[in-house]
Amino acid sequence: MTAYTATVTVRLKRGVLDPEAETTQQALERLGFELSDLRSADRFEVDLDAADADEAADRADEMAERLLANPTIHDYDVAVAER
Amino acid sequence: MTVAVVQFGGSNCDRDAVRALDHLGVDAERVWHADGLPADTEGIVLPGGFSYGDYLRAGAMAARDPILNEVRDAAEAGVPVIGVCNGAQIGSESGLTPGAFTTNASARFQCEPVHLRVERADTPWTAAYDEGDVIEIPIAHGEGRFEIGEDARADLVGDDRVLFRYCDARGNVTDAANPNGSTDNVAGVLGERETVAVLMPHPERATLPDLGRSTDGAGILEAFA
Numbered sequence: 151m152t153a154y155t156a157t158v159t160v161r162l163k164r165g166v167l168d169p170e171a172e173t174t175q176q177a178l179e180r181l182g183f184e185l186s187d188l189r190s191a192d193r194f195e196v197d198l199d200a201a202d203a204d205e206a207a208d209r210a211d212e213m214a215e216r217l218l219a220n221p222t223i224h225d226y227d228v229a230v231a232e233r
Numbered sequence: 234m235t236v237a238v239v240q241f242g243g244s245n246c247d248r249d250a251v252r253a254l255d256h257l258g259v260d261a262e263r264v265w266h267a268d269g270l271p272a273d274t275e276g277i278v279l280p281g282g283f284s285y286g287d288y289l290r291a292g293a294m295a296a297r298d299p300i301l302n303e304v305r306d307a308a309e310a311g312v313p314v315i316g317v318c319n320g321a322q323i324g325s326e327s328g329l330t331p332g333a334f335t336t337n338a339s340a341r342f343q344c345e346p347v348h349l350r351v352e353r354a355d356t357p358w359t360a361a362y363d364e365g366d367v368i369e370i371p372i373a374h375g376e377g378r379f380e381i382g383e384d385a386r387a388d389l390v391g392d393d394r395v396l397f398r399y400c401d402a403r404g405n406v407t408d409a410a411n412p413n414g415s416t417d418n419v420a421g422v423l424g425e426r427e428t429v430a431v432l433m434p435h436p437e438r439a440t441l442p443d444l445g446r447s448t449d450g451a452g453i454l455e456a457f458a
Contacts, residue, residue: 166380167414169340217297220290220326222333223380 151199153233156210160219160226161191194218197233206230236261236276236457239304241295245282246318246437253440253450254278259457266300276313276457277304279320281373281435291334291376292322301327313357313428313456318374321421321431330424330431331389332381334374338414342375346447347412347434349420350400356427358396361452367404368449370434372412377433379415379422389422396430397421 162168168190175188196213200206210228219226236254240247240263247263254261261278264270270277285294295301301323308314308329316324324330337343346369354364362368381389389395398418401410406418413433421432436450 167338167378169336169338173340217289217293220293220333222325222382222385223335
């Protein structure tokens with residue numbers, strides 16, 4: 151078994167309104183920053199032991215499917231690195 | 234009929250639901266989630282408020298609570314199930330009903346009376362109304378914006394599973410009457426069975442005559458009577 155960190159990034163699907171990101175963007179603009187868009191995402195770092203990177207990725211993928219993301223509104227991706 | 238009002242960690246509208254059902258003469262009791270559903274459960278309320286800090290997403294934790302497996306089995310057996318507010322979020326997160334409820338377009342928590350148009354009157358939840366009736370019930374949520382993918386939306390409309398839409402006092406479904414940016418002004422939907430429904434507004438807060446100006450929500454809870 152090898153120790154991995156699976157990083158799961160969950161973000162709203164393109165086209166789904168993100169009021170928190172809009173509010174954050176407005177706050178940045180009030181501070182004088184110039185930006186054309188802002189998107190937010192949730193990142194989960196999952197430490198786990200697995201036989202190989204594929205297995206670690208599969209397990210993290212299932213975590214995203216079953217809890218970390220809501221497939222109605224979210225896309226997600228998984229990146230695995232040895233820890 | 235004994236109605237189980239499921240109490241999750243942090244639920245806070247469970248007592249209100251029991252009180253409103255008592256008022257309607259319905260035998261209802263709070264059921265702690267870890268105790269499971271009583272054997273004589275003939276109706277289920279997933280109450281409003283919050284649950285588990287609404288961590289991750291509103292309703293996400295409660296939706297994975299083991300009692301939801303029992304709720305799902307009961308729903309499939311025809312037991313009437315209604316999710317109100319946080320209960321609606323739990324219902325959609327658990328797959329009992331289609332779509333998702335997410336952050337209001339205003340990005341604010343909103344607590345205000347709204348008008349709803351009854352889109353289906355041939356369900357247990359709306360037998361007290363006629364199709365097109367306008368009822369007034371309060372909302373109290375930060376994550377009530379109904380979202381649904383394009384295909385699922387087509388199914389929702391095609392299967393006529395929208396139960397309530399936000400509207401103005403005369404029943405017009407307009408953007409101005411949409412408090413939270415919900416897709417198609419959807420405020421409540423049916424599950425695969427008409428005996429399963431969720432809605433963001435709080436019928437239990439519009440049932441007791443001494444609470445406020447509307448008792449329009451009583452008709453929804455009368456499904457259990």
